[in-house]
Amino acid sequence: MVNKKLKIHFVGIKGVGLAPLAITAKEAGYVISGCDVAEEFITDIPLRNAGIVPLPGFAPNHVDGIDLVITTSAHGGLDNPEVKYAKKQGIRVLTHGEALAQFQSGEIFGRKFEGISISGSHGKTTTTAMLATVLLENKKDPSFAVGTGSVPSLTSCGHFGRGKYFIAEADEYVNDPVYDKRPKFLLQNPKIVIVTNIDFDHPDIFKDVSEIEKIFLSFVNKLDSKNGVLIVCGDGDYNKKFAKKYLGRKITYGVSIDNDYVVERINISGERMFFWVKKDKVLLGEFVLQVFGEQNALNATAAIAACLEIGMPIEQIKKGLSQFMGTKRRSEFVGKLTTGALVYDDYAHHPTEISKTLQSFKKAFPDKKLVCIFQPHMYSRTKALLPEFKRAFTNSDEIIISEIFPSYREEIDPNFSSREISEGINKFGEKSTFIPTLRGVVEYVNQKKYSKNYLLVTMGAGDIYKVAQTLVGV
Secondary structure, three states, X not given: OOOOOOEEEEEOOOXXXXXXXXXXXXXXXXXXXXXXOOOOOOOHHHHHHOOOOOEEOOOHHHHOOOOEEEEOOOOOHHHOHHHHHHHHXXXXXXXXXXXXXXXXXXXXXXOOOEEEEEEOOOOHHHHHHHHHHHHHHOOOOOEEEOOOOOOOOOOOOEEOOOOOEEEEEOOOOEEEOOOEEEEHHHHOOOOEEEEOOOOOOOOOOOOOHHHHHHHHHHHHOOOOOOOOEEXXXXXXXXXXXXXXXXXXXXXXXXXOOOOOEEEEEEEEEOOEEEEEEEEOOEEEEEEEEOOOOXXXXXXXXXXXXXXXXXXXXXXXXXXXXXXXXXXXXXXXXXXXXXXXXXXXXXXXXXHHHHHHHHHHHHHHOOOOEEEEEEOOEOHHHHHHOHHHHHOOOOOOOEEEEOOOEOOOOOOOOOOOOOHHHHHHHHHOOOOEEEOOOHHHHHHHHHHHOOXXXXXXXXXXXXXXXXXXXXXXXX
């Protein structure tokens, strides 16, 4: 039974990890409070819609009278003044990773869920939202935590449902970068795991892709040998190598014909996409998405496989996927310039994501000239993947690079700048302009007066989305 008088306080409540949990806990009947920085963030609207108003800043008195504190790893993490005060007062403290695991298992609610975890270097949020949409559209009423702001096809980014499934992202990043280097997803114990892909990222924690593969194997090896199942993309060298090393029950998907689920005949028509899926060489039918990009056809196929595993009829799955309209900051249409140029925004911040996303835009809008406005995220990532960043923008006709958006977990390096990306791009014969500030980017775009023949996409995991909003007057 839920103790509806239990008071939970979220430190860093605006983060895309904690906001869904706060909303879920509020729906479950708990008394919720939280704090964060005052600046605008993409979770402001869903939090406000849930009746949650974050307190500005961090102060020990925020946790007076609280029963449980859940904290982000940003804003000092376990060294945050509110967290330290809570521990001193004997108040129970959970990290985001610990809390998510207890939400998904149902422990924190006094009930039991069957967990479905979506992991992978790229595509976690979209796949999680797709799967939640299909189940919600078909009255399964799942609980879920989607790491973003709004999701048009869902009630919110977090939900406490009456159904037996809890769908959640499973992040390979550490529980706390200072005090607890365990990958967050090792705390989860789901029945079904989706691995969308394996790629090198988080160079502040992992030294190479082999180390990342190793922790993913540790995660999927936790699956129950009788009832658990791994659903994994079988395309690409890293993915194939990983899939072969897992000896439990697994299902592969992808465009390669040797997968269990094969995606065929991907056809993009504007912002809609049609594709076929075969299971064991038998056609399941044609599926329709209101989003574009081959990567989204793959994400949808992972969701299809998971839905079939829990016994859903194929027609219900088709219906549910057709209602999926994307998520906040994933190839999101923001508006138009006064000239008629289209403006989109995307969260892509890794070279692989950037390349695939730009390729998707080119295929969806072949008659448009593509301008990518990119803000790198984290000094450690930008340094480690600098050669890959320089080659990631080949599908863009023009590139604007702004200064690095640092993580709250790192210090600014005055001796390194994203100007190096811009200069590297120009050496490859492409057109790149370095503009350090977002205000400068807005002024530059307004001066250029891009015509209706152009499509602009702001890109990155920082606050670059504010440029898109400013340009179209949102």
